[in-house]
Amino acid sequence: MRAQDAATQERLDKLSGRIEDLTAAQEALKKQISDMSRELESVREQSGKPNTSYARQEDLNLLEKGIKEVDRKRVEDARRFKPTVEPAKGAGGTAAPNQEILCYHP
Numbered sequence: 555m556r557a558q559d560a561a562t563q564e565r566l567d568k569l570s571g572r573i574e575d576l577t578a579a580q581e582a583l584k585k586q587i588s589d590m591s592r593e594l595e596s597v598r599e600q601s602g603k604p605n606t607s608y609a610r611q612e613d614l615n616l617l618e619k620g621i622k623e624v625d626r627k628r629v630e631d632a633r634r635f636k637p638t639v640e641p642a643k644g645a646g647g648t649a650a651p652n653q654e655i656l657c658y659h660p
Contacts, residue, residue, distance in 0.1 A: 609617075
């Protein structure tokens with residue numbers, strides 16, 4: 555009977571060890587699920603917020619100012635270098651028929 559009791563005790567010890575391992579694994583899974591739930595909630599909150607990578611109003615104002623400056627300089631250059639049309643001159647210094655040259659004068 556002692557042999558049976560020892561064998562039974564050994565089985566009980568093994569089962570107790572397995573139960574403890576399963577309980578620890580279950581606790582670890584609960585913690586992992588809890589962490590993932592918090593992370594998912596955080597992602598949901600962030601997805602509801604506007605994306606800050608879009609241009610801000612300040613950025614748009616600076617861009618507008620830059621475009622206006624480039625356009626102002628373009629108009630200024632166009633006024634400074636008004637094109638004039640002159641007849642093309644042939645080899646003898648006379649105008650070639652039906653040909654004109656576009657010249658810019660600063």
